[in-house]
Amino acid sequence: MGLFSFLTQEIAIDLGTANTIIIHNDKVVVDEPSIVALDQSTGKLLAIGTQARQMHGKTHENIKTIRPLRDGVIADFNAAEQMIRGMIKMINPKQKFFTPTLRMVVCIPSGSTEVEIRAVRDSSEHAGGRDVYMIYEPMAAAIGIGIDVEEPEGSMVVDIGGGTTEIAVIALGGIVCNQSIRIAGDGFTADIQAYMRHQHNIKIGERTAEDIKIEVGSALPDLDNPPPDYNVRGPNLMTAMPIEIPISYQEISHCLDKSLSKVESAIISVLEQTPPELYADIVSKGIYLAGGGALLRGLDKRLTDKINIPFHIAEDPLHAIARGTGIALKNVDKFSFLLR
Numbered sequence: 001m002g003l004f005s006f007l008t009q010e011i012a013i014d015l016g017t018a019n020t021i022i023i024h025n026d027k028v029v030v031d032e033p034s035i036v037a038l039d040q041s042t043g044k045l046l047a048i049g050t051q052a053r054q055m056h057g058k059t060h061e062n063i064k065t066i067r068p069l070r071d072g073v074i075a076d077f078n079a080a081e082q083m084i085r086g087m088i089k090m091i092n093p094k095q096k097f098f099t100p101t102l103r104m105v106v107c108i109p110s111g112s113t114e115v116e117i118r119a120v121r122d123s124s125e126h127a128g129g130r131d132v133y134m135i136y137e138p139m140a141a142a143i144g145i146g147i148d149v150e151e152p153e154g155s156m157v158v159d160i161g162g163g164t165t166e167i168a169v170i171a172l173g174g175i176v177c178n179q180s181i182r183i184a185g186d187g188f189t190a191d192i193q194a195y196m197r198h199q200h201n202i203k204i205g206e207r208t209a210e211d212i213k214i215e216v217g218s219a220l221p222d223l224d225n226p227p228p229d230y231n232v233r234g235p236n237l238m239t240a241m242p243i244e245i246p247i248s249y250q251e252i253s254h255c256l257d258k259s260l261s262k263v264e265s266a267i268i269s270v271l272e273q274t275p276p277e278l279y280a281d282i283v284s285k286g287i288y289l290a291g292g293g294a295l296l297r298g299l300d301k302r303l304t305d306k307i308n309i310p311f312h313i314a315e316d317p318l319h320a321i322a323r324g325t326g327i328a329l330k331n332v333d334k335f336s337f338l339l340r
């Protein structure tokens, strides 16, 4: 470590719709939900991350909670900037008087438009980034999974995040073909919310729906290790009286079926566009799943059965993209596919 190394700090950021992860010196130093709480009248930042998430859906007129990203891209520029700034501060909370210069790599969805890329760059610069590089998320995911992305060999990565599902074929350090659809974890959560309303006449919030997804979420109606039913409480839509309903994973698998079919179709359509030589590589190696959605019970099996190519879940899928972004950060000079 050089004498002045404390003056510059190198960080990698996975700015996700659901979670933001920051890596510094190969370690995850921030892992927080992407959400902020602001004072309605002054616009002052009240809380970030987990603390703000606890307020989500429980605020009164003076406080509002905002998820600055929607569908993988920045939807609220001011909130995004405050969030990035606040999360960077979490790395070294003791440094009050002086902020080091930041060199950072941030990952962006592969379907980003110029305007969306600009928004990420501007927010990062406003939050203190001096050298800001960007990397496409599927590329970061592949690196994080441990694929040698510069080999003349095809690999397919499917990253199911909160806002988007990114499907890409990578070879020779580039994305050969890809598709980004706005159906992912948030969509599954919304499906559950709608299902509970229609099927059980019970009104639940986003957080409860997400809890159901994590406790009894399933991509298959028949699991080898089924989770026990999950009791959901809430007001009856007709009477406003409290009710409690046990929910089984089978029900949730039916309720998610439509969205999962769309993910399958998108994967098949990317396979259709894949050049035959690369296709053969993918069939022999299998397809890698990353992002929080990869943790949905039975998803790997469902996709393997449906598409007839083995699907592998990345190690620690929630951190794979950040891990890859961190590796890119250390190789900024070597990786030509980084955007600047």
Ligand SMILES: Nc1ncnc2c1ncn2[C@@H]1O[C@H](COP(=O)(O)OP(=O)(O)OP(=O)(O)O)[C@@H](O)[C@H]1O
Residues within 6 Å of the ligand: 015, 016, 017, 018, 019, 020, 071, 072, 073, 160, 161, 162, 163, 164, 165, 184, 185, 186, 210, 213, 214, 217, 290, 291, 292, 293, 295, 296, 297, 317, 318
């Ligand atoms: N065990 C689980 N089962 C099903 N879904 C899960 C599980 N754990 C987390 N998730 C979902 O994964 C999603 C978050 O994944 P991730 O952190 O990869 O998204 P993100 O990177 O923030 O979003 P994006 O990449 O779309 O911007 C959330 O929708 C969350 O509900």
Ligand SMILES: [Mg+2]
Residues within 6 Å of the ligand: 014, 016, 017, 137, 159, 161, 162, 291, 321
């Ligand atoms: Mg992501």
